[in-house]
Amino acid sequence: MSNRLSTIDPMRIHSGKQRTQELGDTIRRVARLCTLVVVLPLYAEAAAQSPTPSPQAAATTAFNTAPTPPQDHQHGFGPGLSAATIALFAALAFGLHCINRKRARALKSAEEQRALLEALIDASDDLIFFKDRDSRFRLINRAAAQVIGRPPEDILGHNDDDFFPGEEACAFHAADQRVLSCGSTQRFEERVRHSDGHYERYETLKSPVTLPDGTVLGLLGVGRRLTQERRANDRLRLAAQFFDNAAEGITITRPDGVIEMVNPAFTRITGYSAEEAVGQTPKLLHSDRHSEAFYQRMWDSLAQYGRWQGEIWNRRKSGEIYPEWLDISPVRNEEGQLIHYLGIFTDISAAKTSEAQLEHMAQHDSLTDLPNRNLLNDRIATAIRRASRDKRTVAVMFLDLDHFKDINDSYGHETGDLVLKHVAMRLHECVRDEDTVARLGGDEFVVLMEDIEDAEQADQAAERILASLIPPIGRNEQEFFIGASIGVSLYPRDGDSVEALLRNADTAMYQAKQLGRNNAQRYCATQTETTRQRVKLENALRHAISSETLNVWFQPQVDLQSGELIGFEALCRWTDPDHGTIPPDIFIPLAENNGMIVPLGELVLRKSCAQIRHWREAGFVPPRVAINVSGRQLRRLDFLGVLCTILEQEQCRPEWIEIEVTESDILKDAEPAIATLHGIREMGIALSLDDFGTGFSSLSYLKRLPINTLKIDRSFIDGLPGDANDRAIVQAILAMGRSLGIQVLAEGVENPAQVAALRLMGCSTAQGYHFGRPALAETHLGRLACA
The missing domain is CATH 3.20.20.450 (EAL domain)
Structure with missing residues (x-):
């Protein structure tokens, strides 16, 4: 039994059926030995306790049992009768000697079997014990005694109540009675408290021990620690569940890049089944958006740092190109040899779309979809850098609608929003494609014109804007006539920064309002002084x-x-x-x-x-x-x-x-x-x-x-x-x-x-x-x- 148990690899993963069969074989062998050890001493003890007749009693018995001669021959056969009695005594003495020798041999054999059994079960790392029908320990190995924390001789004759907390002891006793009542081997998973207070889980097989006539002597239990094995099983099971249920696509390749395994998410994302992907290389997914130098840098980074992660564009089976976030890691064996590459990727198409939408919302006006102040400032700054390099002129036109508040107050903001949308559309249509039309908020708009020749070109653009606003805007059989006051500032004459150009264009726009509205004015330095005085x-x-x-x-x-x-x-x-x-x-x-x-x-x-x-x-x-x-x-x-x-x-x-x-x-x-x-x-x-x-x-x-x-x-x-x-x-x-x-x-x-x-x-x-x-x-x- 010891050899059998020692050949079991504790790191090997067994199914429940294999484990039960293996423990069943073990427990049957131990049960037979236990039966032999327990039963033989009982027979020997019964023979020893039976009364042995004394020679006198035997002689008396023999004499009493011999045929009684006729009365008339009593005195004639006295010497012959004594010889027979002596012979009978000798035969009885020889028989008793033989019986004593057989009993001694039986006791010696029982002791040898018991010693063999104890040595065998003590050599096992599993917990082995025998309990009688009252759940008292009659046999226990060293491993089980160490769990309880007592010497074996202090445990025998006691039950679980003497060593374990009440709930655990009750659970052990209930399991014992269940085995004894049903008369068959059963498997239990038990949580056992060790003598130092920590708990471990055991898988225990308990089997009834019976005599040939069916009498139940007790039960034999064999328990095997599950903690390490359970952890290994849980890790493998978790890894398998992650592989099959992960939302990320997973690819396992050989060191040469040939795909060995893919998970269901890989098929869901790429459209390629496992059968189509296995045996291929990741080039199956290439989108042709990346150069060979890109992939070379990827592998160089993987070799240097042991990992590569980044954004990459791949192609689905349908031909659609999509972005993914890819993480590649090498897998090595215990000797450090490269055996696989593990690739985990996530389809970030939705994230890219949301990111683009958020970026657009952050840089565009929600009502007109024109660039907002943030994007306008960035474009003006870029235009200034280009104009400084190329020695060109940039115009910034600040536009404010005249009496627009009256529309909001009289007809409501819904009508006002409709008017603003029409104004935005007209402004966009009357400027060049390379120009920027932005809405700062309310009824304020800004037009950015890059690469213009002189101030007259900006004046002409302003006149086109005013002319585009002349036709009325209709809503629900109501016509709205919109005018605008426009202020124009020029780079580099009127400022060399975003703030200066916008501020001066606003100042010129205010001058246009003072001059009767619905006109355009170019900025001049005196306007700034006038504005400052007005603020003061x-x-x-x-x-x-x-x-x-x-x-x-x-x-x-x-x-x-x-x-x-x-x-x-x-x-x-x-x-x-x-x-x-x-x-x-x-x-x-x-x-x-x-x-x-x-x-x-x-x-x-x-x-x-x-x-x-x-x-x-x-x-x-x-x-x-x-x-x-x-x-x-x-x-x-x-x-x-x-x-x-x-x-x-x-x-x-x-x-x-x-x-x-x-x-x-x-x-x-x-x-x-x-x-x-x-x-x-x-x-x-x-x-x-x-x-x-x-x-x-x-x-x-x-x-x-x-x-x-x-x-x-x-x-x-x-x-x-x-x-x-x-x-x-x-x-x-x-x-x-x-x-x-x-x-x-x-x-x-x-x-x-x-x-x-x-x-x-x-x-x-x-x-x-x-x-x-x-x-x-x-x-x-x-x-x-x-x-």
Whole structure:
């Protein structure tokens, strides 16, 4: 048995059936020996314990069992009877001697068999033990005793409960009873705790041991350690599963490159079956995109570093070329000899496509698919390098759509996006193929022109762009007319960096907007200075509003017939410590453009109400004060709330003020403005319409406005009394006012001739330098009536 067990290679991989058969053969041999060792001593012990008759008893027995002679012959045969008795005693003694010799030989043979069995099982690395029907150990080898951690003599007669934790002992006992009850050999996989506390797994075969008459003496167990073998099996099984189920293609080749094995993923990726690939070389997949030098570098790297990995293009069986990530490693045997090459590759077509899409998204505008700022900056930088090398000119055109915000606000962003797409298409169609059209965001576009001869060529391109935008863009039976303001900067004249060219083109574009929009302007250095001054002025205005250092001046309004003071107009004036006095026609448009007009208007409204309260607290009775409100303020949803708050905080009654709005502000978004004006009127505040006649007045809107006063713009007063057209317009406005029951006030009256003409035409009120210039509140104290 020892020789049999020693020939089993522990690293060899066996199937479950082979292992069971091998252990079964072993356990049957051991069982026969155990039966012999166990049974023979039992018989010998039974013979030894049977009573041996003494010579006297034997003689008595023999005498008693001999035939009784006739009574009449008793005294005649006495000597003969003694000889027979002696012979019988001798025969019995010889028989007993033979029995004792046989018993001694049987005991010696049993001891030899037991010693042989113990030596045999102790020589085995497997765990071998014999248990009786009560699961007590009756025989155990050295390997099993080492697992328990006790000498064999301390184990015999005990059961598993004395050496193992409760759950393990119960499991061992249940397995023993299962074998004894079914009477057949069974295989178990058990987790056994060693004496030092660590666990190992064993495969154990347990077989019942029976006598020839069927009596069950116990069971014999043989256990073999599974830990190392299980690990080896698991590694091989895992490797096989990985090979068959891996998503990556796997190729195993001989050192000469001939394919020996491929996995299913190889077939799925390349289209070649295992039968078609085995026996071929990887040249089967070559795409012809790589030169021989590429493959030579691959093999040189593999020889030098022991591995090569990288991106490679191969061809499927269908002819489609695809990218893959390939990793090649050599496989060597224990002696270090190269026996195989292992190639693992992944189809990265989807990753390449996603990468290209992400790169495109990162460099292109999502709405128009034009290059975005990042890609534009890169292309401008490249164009500058080329132009510097070739001594050529580069043009950068910054384009901003005129009044595009009105489309978004009036028709929604969906319509605005459609317009932007049409603009992008037209821009792309009217430039050269080598030019770049980019969208920076919103309604801002940039056109990059490389390799131009002079500035005139850039001017011509700008004119083509403006012409391409002339045709209307239609949507849902609605036509949109789009104009653009274009600024042009040139390399190297206007800058030698991406930032400088874009900044200067933007500056020139702003100049185009100031010159009436829908035109193109080339950059010049003075524009930069103008822009810088504008930025400085904006910052100063913000500080002035936040610190409330702007002043409110008042200009009188008079009755033309009596000359009496009937009102004031509150006007904002600004004197900056660094810039000096800033005219209203400079800082008011600036505030309109950057959104500061809202806090500025609230500041003027608050200061005007506070001044009215101061006048009244001082004992004066000032006339009604007209306060200008911008269209941005009117369109704010919280304007009425802000107005009420200011009146309450400054303790100013609604009838003491008049809100003055311009006609053009109302017409930009008429409906919300009209609703707000009605709200103001319901508060008891008078309304006046400024600059009437300059905004293409609509009589349909005029009759809906709850206004008290129409103010004739000064542009119609300047020509009086000599300009017939101005006279006709003024007369028409006065007539309309009388028919609608609206008071009419003339602005900008500066001389007596204008006063006389207005009186003759029936104008009742006016304001202008002729009656008084705007001034601080203290200047007008002499004209105010006392309470």
